[in-house]
Amino acid sequence: MKITSLFNKKSERKLVAKLSKGSINLQRGRYQTAQDITEKVKRLKHYNFGKKYAG
């Protein structure tokens, strides 16, 4: 069974076909790694929403 047959949409099948041939790389922003999430969590660590707002 071809791997592309697991995907329904034409665009998905195209993408998988390209990826399996190694003809394109996933671009930044198209997926998120564990490290991406960890960095975001770190950036928010000291963020204080309660600090000063115009009343």
Place this chain on the structure above:
Amino acid sequence: MPAKGDELQILLDLFEQAETKIKNAELITSEGVLIPSINELRYVGHHIVRSLLSDDAKEIQAERVRAINHVKRAIYDIDESLLIYYIESAVNFKEKYNDSGFTTEVVTDYPEKLAMLDEANKSIQQLREDNNNYRDREQFYQKLNPYLDKLSKIVAIFEQSAPLIANKQQDKDNKQQDKDNQDRKSKRRFIIMALIGIIGIIVALK
């Protein structure tokens, strides 16, 4: 302890929940698929195959429990990533509009909404601070769920409010600009009249 059939039903329910969440998060954030969640679902498949190949009833059950735990981690990870997305969106809103006097006028209960955002952020931070808890985050797979609904509503309100605040700010700036122009014109008129007066006096004295 659940019966064998129950475990598979639990697994299926959780798996479908995880899949829906992964798809939703991908659509909402436009930041692409979350690899850690997909990996957790891959591990599920591995444990299920191992359970199918085993003849030992205890081992079969242990593999199913491991599979269930991986789905729960997938759910935690996807909920966490979506919450972070909402929190980051709220940070952007706050940084842009916090100093506008119109924010509290347009956004009802703005301080309460900020407090809720702080609470959700702290909840994520606390779990990550404890390595053991984070590794075993399957036990907290339902913990972030209550925040998701609240934060999605808050962020939706912020998104709707942003153009209103910007318009009010623009109106205020335009009025200030008109007033400044008016003041400048009055000053210029005064100076011209004063100059004419002085020249008139000089001419009269000659």
